[in-house]
Amino acid sequence: MKKYNYFISALMVSALLLTSCGNQNGNGGSNSALASNNAEKVYVAPGEQDEFYAFMSGGYSGNITVYGLPSGRLFKEIPVFSQFPTSGYGYSEETKPMLNTSFGFVPWDDAHHPDISQTNGELDGRWIFINGNNTPRIARVSLSTFETEEIIELPNSAGNHSSSFITENTEYVVAGTRFSVPVPQRDMPINEYKGNFKGALSFISIAPDTGRLNLDFQMMMPGFNYDLSHPGRGKSHGWFFFTTYNTEEANSLMEVNSSQNDKDFIAAVNWKMIAEYVKNGGGTKMATEYAHNVYDEHTHSATSTMKKEVITVDPTKVPGAVFFLPTPKSPHGCDVDPSGQYIIGNGKLSADLTIHSFDKMIAAIEGKKFDGEAYGIPILKFEDVLAGTVKSGGLGPLHTEFDDKGNAYTTFFISSEVVKWKLGTWEVLDRQPTFYSVGHLMIPGGNSRKPFGKYVVAMNKITKDRYLPTGPEMEHSAQLYDISGDKMELIYDFPTHGEPHYAAGIPAELLAPKSKKIYRLDDNKHPFAVTSPDQAKVVREGKEVHVYMSTIRSHFTPDNIEGIKVGDKVYFHITNHEQDFDVPHGFAMIGQNTSELLIMPGQTKTSLWEPKKVGVWPFYCTDFCSALHQEMQGYVRVSPADSDVPLTYTLGE
Amino acid sequence: MKRASILMIIGPLFLLGLYFFPLWNIMLGAPQYPEPLGMDIYIDGIKGANEFDIQNIDGLNHYIGMRKLPKPEEMWEFGTFPIVIGIMVGLGVLIGILGFAGKISYIWFLGWFVLMSILGVMGMYDFNAWMVDYGTNLDPNAIMKLANPDGTPMSYKPPLFGHAKMLNFDVTSLPAAGAWAMFIGMCLTLAAFYIGWKKAPKSDTSLTKKYATQ
Incomplete structure (x- = not known):
């Protein structure tokens, strides 16, 4: 009944929006003045250049596309996980090894979440990382050559979705598993999932000078679905947060069976503690097989090495390193505000946003205020860690990004909108429709300590009538909003290639000067x-x-x-x-x-x-x-x- | 005369700039070269304004049958000019010192200036002659053989000074830092002569007398 009410109110809100739009025509032509003003905002005159780069994941294209903002112009498609006849990537003898895995040559993947390297929590523009969701892999792309330089496969993982997010000094790129699986893989009945499957969280270290990746350790977590993640930053640097669903550990008809618990968890992982534990000889060496592929800019060639061993960590063996924060209704997005204080879990079957407080979490841990445990991992009391709730009036919250003025922007898939709200007061400041069913959104630097809060791009899952029809299959649509004022303004709409899940933006001045022109x-x-x-x-x-x-x-x-x-x-x-x-x-x-x-x-x-x-x-x-x-x-x-x-x-x- | 002589010592030293800075610069811009290609002509050779410009200019010139730009060892000028400049600097400074010591008159200052000017004009003439040869003496099997409206074969001599449109390229040829240093240096020697002349008593004999009485 409660849900039904929210639906009604969402309908009423959209009805209101529609009417107010219609009324504007009567306001002495302000509409066209507004429109021409917006045209100027996105118009990048011939010969001029854009203010930001936007790197969008290609989803099932397996690649990254590079756009300019605010123009929405496509600059390049960077081949990452997919063969790309345009350049010969994955076809040339030099690049075939890049797509090697423990399953042999896999010429495709599902690329989801790009993330740009950071120093002190600020974008530094050295590399961009992205995950392959299907055959779990993490790639590192150079932002001077815009070429994929390295791909590392992740053993014991499946549905590499809560990836690839980096810690604030690019110490680790982190990759969590969405589909828990038997570890090690073995022949067993599917319905014995519960209690037997594991969800691996992989911590891949990054060499500061070369960017070289190394699978440092994998945490073997209970067999939930680790959906999305983000690192702590500032005061919470050293922690990593993962949303989970299917804490029911269902293995069939998941859409029903993994939506039964009123609350799932955000897993808070003190990775610094575990890295220290591993450094001191902790963890278990496990025989496995995964490919590590490295491209050398000087030999213009890739090599593929098959690794045979990984260090696994049982979280219960490192007391104080892992806790569960109860979070309502199958949370999807897991976002941390620029200060590192707030951890936002968006219950995708809910109307509200749940915001946890890092300080409260630490206090609860120190006070040992636990509300039971799951597979030996302490569960904190929901009320003890809750900082606040955003009563949004929307439906299906997914992802949150931040500006540099203390505001947050959350997408709502079901009610197709972006909602702007205030950190700390939790009041809703503005809402704008998207077209249609928005997934992620991106503000350049919007998941770092230093956001550039001028634009937000909404990446939608459904296009329908936005562009000229092109048969049953269409590119996805993106909307660009100006967020420099109090209210968001929709200023542009452009199609995007593949299915951009997430994107990472960066000011052009940080990248353009070091973009390579030739190889010597x-x-x-x-x-x-x-x-x-x-x-x-x-x-x-x-x-x-x-x-x-x-x-x-x-x-x-x-x-x-x-x-x-x-x-x-x-x-x-x-x-x-x-x-x-x-x-x-x-x-x-x-x-x-x-x-x-x-x-x-x-x-x-x-x-x-x-x-x-x-x-x-x-x-x-x-x-x-x-x-x-x-x-x-x-x-x-x-x-x-x-x-x-x-x-x-x-x-x- | 002391002030004039000091100027005469400093002036020629400015020519040393020619060893460090280009004498002349030719830039070639075109629609597909928004960052123009360029060559800096030094007294001892030609260098690209950017690292690979010479290779890229040669690459473009091969279409119209121009020879490759000369390496230092391929033109006697690049061996001789540094020596000539060296001699002229030494000579100028020596004249200045002798003037300071009162051994010679300011007329020598003008003499150095005139000699340097003659050498300069000769150098320009030689440079222009090379450009004429380079721009007109084309490979008969050139990929593109273009003709002027009157039917004569098109030549590609860059302008000695200023701007010219050559096919799709805008070519701008101007003196560079080395030439400006030389220009300033020569002006200083001319000024040295002028001051020497103005400060000098009516006749050389009275000048000698004055110093003799001091």
């Missing part, structure tokens, strides 16, 4: 690179043929190759000799069972071709590189397997 040819350490055209050659090793090829506007060296035979494996190792910004060359061979390559200045990439037919077969540059681009082509003569045509390679003869 004299820094190229690729074993098959040719640093001057006279080193170009073709070498046969049995059935393998290695073509050491260079490109510069507008020819390949060599461009005529003879002596290739049916059944050979021909590796084209192509080095782009340009040292000029934005002059890539491409490479594609007729009938090749892989994608083209796009090779950046100073870079070497390798394409495999297994010729199946006798003949003379052309290859060409796929990037319109110059006025003579159309002439940038060559031929390979393929002879029968038993022929004795000598191996030759020429240019301009």
Whole structure:
């Protein structure tokens, strides 16, 4: 009955909003004045540049898309977990190892939550991290090359969803499991889930200079669903908070069976304590298997290493490190305000937001005010840790971000709106509709100690009539709101690629100056690179043929190759000799069972071709590189397997 | 005369700037080069305004059949100019010192200035001749062979001074810091001469007499 009331009030609120919108037409044309003002706010004139970068996860595209704010212009798609024929990522010999896992080559993933590296809780723009939800992985992307540099697989995890969030000095990137599983995996009846499955929370350390990832330890938590997480910051630095649902530990018809408990938990984890415990030899070494893939900017190549061991930590063995904070109705978003005082759990089946107080939590722990335990983990009393409740009037709260003026902004999926409220007083200050069914929202720096509270982007799950129809499948819609004033103003609406779950924004001035323009040819350490055209050659090793090829506007060296035979494996190792910004060359061979390559200045990439037919077969540059681009082509003569045509390679003869 | 001589000692020293700063700068901007390519011409060689500009200018020039920009060892000028400048600095300072010591008259100051001016004009003439050759002596197998409206083959000589439109490029050629240092230095020597002349008594004999009586 209570729920029903909220629904009615939500309806009434939207009705009010609709009427007030309609009334504005009568207010002496203020509507059009407002509209033109908003147009100016998002208009980035030709030749001008945006104020912020927005990195949006691609969801099922597996990648990250880079947009400008406020214009909403798409700048780039960065391939992370998915093969990407545009650049040859995951197709080239150098990048295939990036997608290696303990399950073999997995050419796709579901990318969810990007997070930018921080120093002292402020965005530093060195790297962006993102999680693969399906085959649990964490990736690190360089923000000077905008290329994926590292992917680490997570064993014992499944549905890598409460990831990839970083601690305030980029000590750890943290990844929690959404689907608890048997650990170690074994053949057992599904309905024996309860009490037997585990939820692993992985803490991956980050080397401060190189960014290199290392799976430091995994906490083996009770078999709940660890949904989202955020680190403590400022006073709560050293803690990490995870929302949970399915504390019922149901294993079927979850939408009903895991929605029965009135309260689930936010798990508060003192990671500093556990890291110390592990450092001092605590934890259990467990045999397992997971891939660690690293791309080197200088060799332009990735290597994949299979790791065999992980340290697991039983949380009950580290007293004082883990506590449960009861939080109503299957909380989804788990967000921490810039001061680190408030931990916000959004019960997605509720109308209210629950805000826990870090200070109260510490007091309750010190006073040992426990309300029982779950699998040996103390449960704090809800009333003892509660800081306040936001009575929002909306339905289905999901995620919260923060501005730099003490306000919070929460999305409501069911009532399709963003609600602005005040930290500390919990009063609702404003609400704006979204179109439609908003998931995450993003304020640049809005999950750090220093938000840049000028815009909020709402990322919606449903598009319907927002754009020209494109058949049954449409891109998702995003709305941009100006939040610099007291009231939020909807100023723009733009489609986004894939399904952006979360996004991370950063002022352009922090990134643009250090964006790389070229790779230095004299820094190229690729074993098959040719640093001057006279080193170009073709070498046969049995059935393998290695073509050491260079490109510069507008020819390949060599461009005529003879002596290739049916059944050979021909590796084209192509080095782009340009040292000029934005002059890539491409490479594609007729009938090749892989994608083209796009090779950046100073870079070497390798394409495999297994010729199946006798003949003379052309290859060409796929990037319109110059006025003579159309002439940038060559031929390979393929002879029968038993022929004795000598191996030759020429240019301009 | 002492003040004039000090100026005459300082003036030529400004030419030392030519060893550190470019004499001339040519910038090439185009729609697809919003950050223009550029070359800085030093007395001992040509360098890119940015690290890879020379390679990129050569890369573009190959379409129209221009030769690659010369390396220092490919032009005698880049070996000779530093020596000539060195000699002129030494000579100028020496004249200044001798003037200070009262051994020679201010007329020598003008002499140095005139000699330096002649060398400068010769240098400019030589530079221009190289640019004419570089811009017109093209590869007969060039990828793009363009003609002027009157049918004559298009040449690509950059302007010696100022701006010119060449195909899609806006080319601006201007003296750079080294030339300005040289200009200031030469002005100082001219000023040295002027002051020397103004302060001098009516005739050289009276000047000698004055010093002799001191």
